[in-house]
Amino acid sequence: MTTTGTHETEIVVPTDLPIVRIVREFDAPVAKVFRxxxxxxxxARWNGPRNLTQRTEHWDVRTGGAYRYVHVDPDGNEYAFFGSVHEVRPDELIxxxxxxxxxPDGVSLDRLQFEELPGGRCRLTATSLVDSFEGRDGFVSSGMEVGIREGYEQLDEILAES
Known part of the structure; x- marks a missing residue:
């Protein structure tokens, strides 16, 4: 578990399944976290580690859509990510x-579930089914935890702005 401000980011990697589950609560309503x-x-403002900037090259997050973005580090190195959007249910599921x-041979199927909590808060549960144990372990060892932790810290800051 990683402590992030007043909230913990729980990253669960079961030994018997090629999945990664991330659970995080936010002090904002589901609609704001979903948006x-x-x-x-x-x-682009919150996704990933603080030392990277994001360039969005394609963004169509709707059922049947797709996306591609590139993270750029301070030395100009680029790291690109892409995917297909299979289903979007506003304020509920992606x-x-x-x-x-x-x-490029590794792909995960991600399910992001948004749950309303008392007091206008939100719980996000993101489950990634990776295509192999090796792919899952590579995903986890790639520094993913830093990007998730810092990304959610940045998201907390954005949510507090409005």
Missing amino acids: AHVDPDLF VQTFTYEGF
């Missing part, structure tokens, strides 16, 4: 694929 996942400008172009 931060589908609005390309908001998503189902998509996710691929890092640096490992």
Whole structure:
């Protein structure tokens, strides 16, 4: 578990399944957290580690849509990600694929579930089914935890703005 401000980011990697489950609560209503996942400008502001900038090249987050974005580090190195959006239910669910172009044979099927909590808060549960145990372990060892932790810290900051 990683502590992020007043909230913990729980990252669960079962030994018997090729999945990664991330659970995080936010002090904002579901509608705001959901919007931060589908609005390309908001998503680019919080997604990933603080030391990277994001360039969105294609963004169509709707059922049947697709996306591609590139993270750029301070030295100008680029890391591209893309996927297909299989289903979007506003303020409830996003189902998509996710691929890092640096490992093009690896793909995960991601399910992001948004749950309303008392007090106008939200719980996000993101479950990634990876195509192999090796792919899952590579995903987890790639520094993913830093990007998730720092990304959610940035999302907390954005949610507090409005």
